[in-house]
Amino acid sequence: MASLETRTGLAPVASDEPIRTQRDDLLGRARLADLIAVQAVSPAPDAGLVIALTGPWGVGKTSVLNLVEESLRAHEHALAIRFNPWLSSGADLLPARFLMTLASEFTRLGAPTSVVDAVTDYAASLSDPAAFGDGQPRGVAAAAAQVALSSEAGTRITESPRDRLARHLRPYPGRFVVFIDDVDRLEPEQLRAVIRLVKLIGDLPRITYVLAFSRERVEAALRAGDDADVGRGYMEKIVQIEHHLGATASDRLLALTLTELRAALRAITDLDDDVLDSDELVTDGVGALLTSLRQGRRWVNAATGAVWLRGDDIAVEDLLALEALRVCEPDVHGRLPAIADALTGNRAGRFDRASATAQQDWQRVQDVLAIAQNPAATRTVLAELFPAARRLLEPAFTEAVERTWRFTAPEQGEARVADPALLELYLSGN
Incomplete structure (x- = not known):
């Protein structure tokens, strides 16, 4: 190699920030992003959907999520919502905070007041800090108790806050696509809370969840003892579609x-x-x-x-x-x-x-x-x-x-x- 002299100026620092538009896509991920966008808006109105984008750290998952969000703009009535679980003060309050984020985003996106009110009521029903104390949301436990009491009394079961939210979401002519990135970077307790949250509300109508994470890390956080299959089985019950983002050639x-x-x-x-x-x-x-x-x-x-x-x-x-x-x-x-x-x-x-x-x-x-x-x-x-x-x-x-x-x-x-x-x-x- 020839000898050299260095100059006084330095080159601009190369940024590793995620890309945001397809014109910056150097790795050919735009086609995958278009596919995920189509899948996100395709379920029947009554159905929820959970899509996973998996891959190791640094492979470009956040960039793909940004491209998916860009692609969604071409789909009528598709509304993108970002949720950052890092901002939650504790795992117990995560479900209520998530729903309040939805209520705020629904308001911003012009959803009917009835939908916003239903989301807010459901959030209130889950706001108890002991919501996940027994592994079940308090709303589910309360509903089970109400079913038992109503059966004994022979009375009609009152509609639960969750059922009310589902009823108001069904006729809405749109699809809410919720992005949750960096799930695997959370502390294990928060990570488990996010996964339980998605399991709890993953089948609400008109809502698609797109999660980005390293499968290996999430499964490790969910496993019971040394049994890796427990974490894998749990995720397979929640995720309907998975796309794996591998290393670039x-x-x-x-x-x-x-x-x-x-x-x-x-x-x-x-x-x-x-x-x-x-x-x-x-x-x-x-x-x-x-x-x-x-x-x-x-x-x-x-x-x-x-x-x-x-x-x-x-x-x-x-x-x-x-x-x-x-x-x-x-x-x-x-x-x-x-x-x-x-x-x-x-x-x-x-x-x-x-x-x-x-x-x-x-x-x-x-x-x-x-x-x-x-x-x-x-x-x-x-x-x-x-x-x-x-x-x-x-x-x-x-x-x-x-x-x-x-x-x-x-x-x-x-x-x-x-x-x-x-x-x-x-x-x-x-």
Whole structure:
């Protein structure tokens, strides 16, 4: 890699905020958003519907919800409502606060007064802090008691607040689509309260719920003891339609991220296009580490800062790889000082050696690899950064590892962090 000089100005920080319109859709999610919008408004008037958008953190669920809301504007009588359970002061008060949010939104959207009043009355019936004390909403328990008393007395059962709300919703010529995002980021007690809430009112007519969450995290919060099937079964009773948002194809993700990286590096360095467009700028291991556009943009920000700080001293490709470890494998990056002597083969005291045998060095490196979230990609990145330590990165310790436990210094002028002096410079300055 050619030497460079950094400029005084910094590139704009890459934002990982969710997108809001289809014109910003770089990952081709608009078609999925259109499908969810159509499904959200399709049930019969008497039916409720719960749609789940699942996927790991950072994969873009909030962006898809924003696109669904945009798509709903094309559907007559489709009314979008956002509910944020994070604002609730306690799990017990969540049902009443949710219904009061609906009442406020119904008023804003011009729903009939009868609907708003019915929602308010239902909220009042659930406002008791002990509403979920026995796992059932107080309104349900009260209704059951009323049925028993009326049966004994031979009298007519009075309409419950929930039934009254359902009766007023049925003739309304529209569909309310309620979005609840980041369900999996709630505390377990709040998360369970949200799921019980959706189960309680999920079948109210004219209302569709679109929930966004990591299935694994929600099921873990709902499970009983060690039985994971309990949480899964509970969700399957509530959710009628599920869409899973997987990771973006790695080649497409890398292409989008590299476009932003190259623009940022052009703003702060004198690297020419031949270097910036080189296949050697970003190694295979770095590409394998990145799993989401959000992660890619965090890497661009971190890497741009590192190049601006140390690009005059250390090879840019090494800085990019090290910052990819920092963003994607922070635990591994944090342990680099502990294995720096093994990775560089330093014997001269720049790094204090904790061991002096090949097997001990191999074990220390393996212990660090064991905490990696993506061990294969992490192993590749370390091998690319420290070629002479590749034997220590092998999964098994063999005679070949011990026999080749010899280190050669990097070629002069390359400014690679395989040189212990430059690795120390990076670790001390970042």
